[in-house]
Amino acid sequence: MSNNTTHTLQFVPGTEFKRRAAEVVANPFLRKSFRGAMDFLMMKRAAQFPDPELLERQRDLAEHIRRYSLSKLPQLLEQLEANLTRNGVTVHWAETPDEANAIILDICRRHDTKLMVKGKSMVSEEVELNHAMHAAGIDALESDMGEYIVQLADEKPSHIIMPAIHKTKQQIAELFAAKVPGVSYTEDVDALIQIGRDVLRKKFMEAEVGLSGVNFAVAETGTLCLVENEGNGRMCTTVPNVHIAITGIEKVVEKLEHVVPLYGLLTRSATGQAITTYFNVITGPRREGEKDGPKEMHLVLVDNGRTQAFADEQLRQTLQCIRCGACMNHCPVYTRIGGHAYGTTYPGPIGKIVSPHMMGLAATHVLPGASTLCGACGEVCPVKIPIPDLLIRLREEATHDAKPGHAPLVGQGAGKTAFASFAFKGFAFLYSRPALYRLFTWTATRFRFLTPAKQAGWTDTRTPLTPAAKSLRDLLAERQNRR
Amino acid sequence: MERDYSAVRRPDDVYFFATCLVDLFCPEAGMDAIQLLEREGIRVHFPEDQTCCGQPAYTSGYADEARAVAKVQLGLFPNDWPVIVPSGSCGGMIRHHYPKLFAGDAALKAKADALSERVFELTEFFVKVLKVNWKGSGATKKVALHTSCSARREMGTHLHARELLGQLGNVELLNHSHESECCGFGGTFAVRQPDISAAMAGDKADALKETGAEQFLSADGGCLMNIDGTLAKRRDSFRGQHLASFLWHNTERQGEKA
Numbered sequence: 087m088s089n090n091t092t093h094t095l096q097f098v099p100g101t102e103f104k105r106r107a108a109e110v111v112a113n114p115f116l117r118k119s120f121r122g123a124m125d126f127l128m129m130k131r132a133a134q135f136p137d138p139e140l141l142e143r144q145r146d147l148a149e150h151i152r153r154y155s156l157s158k159l160p161q162l163l164e165q166l167e168a169n170l171t172r173n174g175v176t177v178h179w180a181e182t183p184d185e186a187n188a189i190i191l192d193i194c195r196r197h198d199t200k201l202m203v204k205g206k207s208m209v210s211e212e213v214e215l216n217h218a219m220h221a222a223g224i225d226a227l228e229s230d231m232g233e234y235i236v237q238l239a240d241e242k243p244s245h246i247i248m249p250a251i252h253k254t255k256q257q258i259a260e261l262f263a264a265k266v267p268g269v270s271y272t273e274d275v276d277a278l279i280q281i282g283r284d285v286l287r288k289k290f291m292e293a294e295v296g297l298s299g300v301n302f303a304v305a306e307t308g309t310l311c312l313v314e315n316e317g318n319g320r321m322c323t324t325v326p327n328v329h330i331a332i333t334g335i336e337k338v339v340e341k342l343e344h345v346v347p348l349y350g351l352l353t354r355s356a357t358g359q360a361i362t363t364y365f366n367v368i369t370g371p372r373r374e375g376e377k378d379g380p381k382e383m384h385l386v387l388v389d390n391g392r393t394q395a396f397a398d399e400q401l402r403q404t405l406q407c408i409r410c411g412a413c414m415n416h417c418p419v420y421t422r423i424g425g426h427a428y429g430t431t432y433p434g435p436i437g438k439i440v441s442p443h444m445m446g447l448a449a450t451h452v453l454p455g456a457s458t459l460c461g462a463c464g465e466v467c468p469v470k471i472p473i474p475d476l477l478i479r480l481r482e483e484a485t486h487d488a489k490p491g492h493a494p495l496v497g498q499g500a501g502k503t504a505f506a507s508f509a510f511k512g513f514a515f516l517y518s519r520p521a522l523y524r525l526f527t528w529t530a531t532r533f534r535f536l537t538p539a540k541q542a543g544w545t546d547t548r549t550p551l552t553p554a555a556k557s558l559r560d561l562l563a564e565r566q567n568r569r
Numbered sequence: 570m571e572r573d574y575s576a577v578r579r580p581d582d583v584y585f586f587a588t589c590l591v592d593l594f595c596p597e598a599g600m601d602a603i604q605l606l607e608r609e610g611i612r613v614h615f616p617e618d619q620t621c622c623g624q625p626a627y628t629s630g631y632a633d634e635a636r637a638v639a640k641v642q643l644g645l646f647p648n649d650w651p652v653i654v655p656s657g658s659c660g661g662m663i664r665h666h667y668p669k670l671f672a673g674d675a676a677l678k679a680k681a682d683a684l685s686e687r688v689f690e691l692t693e694f695f696v697k698v699l700k701v702n703w704k705g706s707g708a709t710k711k712v713a714l715h716t717s718c719s720a721r722r723e724m725g726t727h728l729h730a731r732e733l734l735g736q737l738g739n740v741e742l743l744n745h746s747h748e749s750e751c752c753g754f755g756g757t758f759a760v761r762q763p764d765i766s767a768a769m770a771g772d773k774a775d776a777l778k779e780t781g782a783e784q785f786l787s788a789d790g791g792c793l794m795n796i797d798g799t800l801a802k803r804r805d806s807f808r809g810q811h812l813a814s815f816l817w818h819n820t821e822r823q824g825e826k827a
Binding site: 092104107108111112117127229349418419422423447452455456457458459460461462464465478479480481482483484485506510511513514516517518520523524526542543544545546547548549551552553554556557558562565 | 587590591592593594595596597599600603613617618619620621624625626627628629630631632633634637638640641702718719721722723751753754755756757758759760761762763764765766767768769770771776794795798799801802822
């Protein structure tokens with residue numbers, strides 16, 4: 087089965103985002119299907135939070151835990167490494183995706199494996215692990231059902247929690263019939279899942295290496311927590327002889343007790359579940375006398391731009407994220423265009439604020455601008471990341487040089503255009519001079535017949551913005567004269 | 570976050586900050602808002618030098634340009650009177666973002682903080698400060714209401730418009746699907762991402778119309794122009810109106826000053 091993702095989507099020019107977004111927007115079928123899926127997820131989440139005051143207290147606590155953890159991130163990472171090492175886990179540090187892939191490839195080669203089974207891991211998507219493994223002749227097989235479907239289709243996840251949310255059961259039925267040997271077409275969802283399970287069950291037994299992500303890494307005990315629903319995560323982390331966990335450096339918390347409030351909000355915010363079917367607490371490889379578990383265990387801690395966000399007090403808030411996906415479920419833009427249009431591993435609002443650190447602003451500067459700043463994302467974020475504020479901040483960084491004394495972000499100023507700079511300078515010039523502004527409104531109202539009938543973008547679907555015959559100040563002056 | 574109104578007394582005078590959109594594109598809404606305030610026995614002062622709150626530049630990442638514009642507005646309100654804004658998003662800009670914008674300058678920051686405290690969105694001021702109790706006039710009407718995202722999430726004023734309409738007695742407010750969802754205006758977003766913006770505006774226009782209301786209302790100039798412009802382009806007879814205008818034309822005028 088050659089079904090690895092072989093195309094990379096590292097660079098997404100603005101025109102490309104616009105084109106992809108326009109394509110989805112013009113597709114009523116996709117529009118309806120995303121709307122339906124997001125409505126369902128919003129409803130499920132809302133049902134878990136009937137008491138708004140309680141939710142606020144829970145969010146405050148979760149925010150506090152994440153901010154506290156980040157405030158001592160370097161110490162916690164050292165503590166985590168020490169305790170994991172004590173537990174028999176080898177800890178690796180990767181600054182870039184290439185380094186992460188090289189570390190994992192090296193482990194696979196030492197074990198001479200041709201097959202790796204993977205639990206769901208967005209960080210592995212972020213470093214394009216499957217691509218790197220494929221290039222080295224290793225089959226990296228996704229075992230989360232959604233990820234499996236996306237991999238079979240040679241696509242990327244369109245949502246961080248529900249990777250195949252853009253696909254219908256008919257499409258999945260066609261895909262399975264075409265790509266899974268010996269399978270005939272069926273639209274029966276249970277049958278489809280069983281087909282996937284049968285394939286994967288054999289692979290769990292064959293694979294020498296299992297890979298997983300990490301939801302919370304606990305520094306105090308050297309414990310990795312993994313949240314999942316399908317049991318594939320447990321299979322990946324217990325059946326193969328080698329377990330490699332991969333995660334971002336921001337995932338660490340100090341104490342086990344910090345996990346509980348975060349976990350409770352994660353599952354409720356993500357899928358509207360009070361608790362997931364599986365919650366794996368992994369504290370080292372198989373010990374003497376134990377009957378299962380991997381014989382060898384590794385953790386790869388990935389930076390990939392996170393220290394850039396960490397270095398700035400405001401941008402650091404980006405790293406509070408626990409990857410629940412609620413921001414995308416509630417985002418009116420995501421609902422219209424789905425995840426693929428973004429061209430980034432993480433789509434939606436969180437993707438817009440985290441991707442610039444991972445991929446640089448040259449590739450991503452359009453994304454922070456592709457938001458109405460409606461605030462729905464910030465409102466539902468379980469760890470209270472002020473996403474709209476961060477979008478504005480990144481818009482500023484994308485269109486300006488770094489301020490004196492501030493290190494430039496990667497791709498700083500990449501979105502600068504002479505037109506926009508000129509336009510906003512003009513805006514400031516006009517609107518900070520009241521006399522000139524009055525002259526402008528006087529002219530705009532008297533000569534309103536000269537208003538262009540075509541106004542870039544606006545008039546495709548709207549009537550032109552035309553000044554009134556008399557401005558409010560004119561009306562007030564007239565009223566004054568009448569009195 | 571609920572604002573504390575306990576210390577806010579009913580004033581004799583208020584400033585009116587019309588916003589650039591209302592001044593130039595829907596001045597009648599501004600006029601109606603002023604008349605509503607005056608009907609309550611309040612003297613309304615319109616600082617001649619007002620221009621724009623600076624939001625378009627601020628949200629686009631041009632903080633310096635926004636500051637240059639905002640600084641002019643900071644100097645417009647010397648007396649300690651409330652500043653009434655007939656638009657949730659511009660009110661939110663002054664109330665929440667001015668203090669951040671001037672964080673680097675102690676004197677201006679103090680001014681921004683003080684101004685932030687006395688900025689009110691129009692419907693908020695009617696409900697929470699003036700505590701009006703209006704009666705509707707004329708025939709029974711069915712309306713739909715779009716509350717702007719800023720009004721909802723920054724000013725918490727989406728409930729005030731609802732409350733005012735509820736007082737009238739002869740107005741039936743019909744709820745539309747995805748009521749809290751953005752209409753897709755987003756200032757420069759509408760021009761930067763016209764396809765997504767148009768899809769959102771179209772969906773919002775559909776949802777409002779599907780209620781079966783005779784018209785829709787909004788207390789935010791930007792949203793109004795976006796949704797109403799979309800309906801106008803479709804040559805739809807279902808159209809929008811600024812909430813201030815609707816209230817002025819559909820409430821009993823007792824107590825109006827001679």
